[in-house]
Amino acid sequence: MPEQVYRGAVLAGDDFEPVRAAVIVEDGVITAIEEDSSAPDLWICPAFFNAHTHLGDTVAMDFATCGDLEALVTPPHGLKHRILGSTPRPRLIEGMRASIRGMQATGTAGFADFREGGADGVTALREAVQGEPILPLIFGREGGETIADGIGISSARDIPDTEEQVRRARAAGRLVAFHAGEKDLDDIDAALCYDPDLLVHCTHATRGQLRAIADAGVPVAVCIRSNWTLGVTCDAGRPPVREMAACGCTWYIGTDNVMFVQPDMLREMSFCETVTRMPPEEILRAAVGGAALAGRSFPIKKGNRANFIIIDPDRAGLGFSPDPIASMVKRVGERSILQTVIN
Structure with missing residues (x-):
């Protein structure tokens, strides 16, 4: 060339x-x-690198704009899971590909996705991304982690055999990521016990928990627009981005569920600045830095x-x-x- x-x-x-x-x-x-x-x-x-997405949710876009977290997104019976389970595979792939192309159009060169649907869900995302100039990092679930880059656990309290799932992922050399602290602080300590490679949300983390996260060197993907849309915060201090920075945490920006929020990092950065008043260079660093999850810079x-x-x-x-x-x-x-x- x-x-x-x-x-x-x-x-x-x-x-x-x-x-x-x-x-x-x-x-x-x-x-x-x-x-x-x-x-x-x-x-x-x-x-940009979008540090947390659920691209499969494209097919559930704006089905609901309000409701509590459990009713909308908690597995296995949340609204999004019912929609995903009833969506034909070709339409699912078409939806994910549309969001991938939308991300590229708004400056995103890579993303980390929690992919529902087991092994078939992971292969569907790989099919959606095929031929697209973008870097995917896929965290599978329900057996999909065996062919993905890692395992994406909804919460340490949601999965009865978390320890065994993490053990198998580690034995296979795969990454481990947890949702934690989205609706309350009760599952953060449990997630930290598994020495994860990534925590997502930490919306309600305490200063003590943030210090522990920083000491463990675990990065956090924050998803501020999603948190506000889902009603788990209406507070400029939640997620505690300023405290994360003060405690020495590495934090990245993600957009979370396409069901509620367009995977547009430009919009996410703007909203983050409006709510947190963090210095723009720190927000830009968080929008770019997630590539480290995939071993890139x-x-x-x-x-x-x-x-x-x-x-x-x-x-x-x-x-x-x-x-x-x-x-x-x-x-x-x-x-x-x-x-x-x-x-």
Whole structure:
């Protein structure tokens, strides 16, 4: 493949330092970032990694916009599970593929999905993603974990044989992820006992629990729009993102159930900033950093694979912004994206 050159204001490195530069890419790998004062007024930002999705829920989109957590999403009899169980496989695949393409259109280059439906559910997602330039990390359930990248457990209190399931996953060299602390704090300590690779939500985690999570080095995927939509919080301090950062936790951003929330990381970042008032660079880092779950690195730096989006700020009147990072987090929408580069 010939050398490719992308020019603009590059949010470069782990700190997203804006620099007018040319990004040189060969065979999908960034080989150089060269300062270029004549680069056009475009923004080049790392692509996003959606750290928690349920893409199968696309077929249940907006079936319900209110109701308690148990009635809507708790296995095995929640509304979404009944819809998934009655949906023909071709339609399920079609729905997941539509959401995958929607994610790409809004700058996402990878995602971590909790996939219901056992082994057939995992193979359906693999079929949906086939041929699409996006990196999937799949956490299976109900036997699907045996052919997935890991096991995704709804809650330590929901599964009677959690210990055996985790033991088998570890023996096979697979990842272990838990929903924890979504509706209350009671299942967080139990999840931590299994030394997971990822916790999802921790909406109601205490400071002591956050310190334990940080000490264990377990990252947390927060899903703020989903938490608000499902009514498990109406508090700017829940999920406790600021406390997570203060305690030294690694936190990532996910969008959770497509049943309620579009898997659009641009919207998720904007809502996160509005609710938490976290510094924009920290929110952008959380939207990019989840790639580490899949053993990848998305920041724009020499030696990394080229995964970034090119923004035309003038398409949405953002050319007046002196702070591309803040405007990326708070204002950029799909209309402003000229190109998504995924390798």
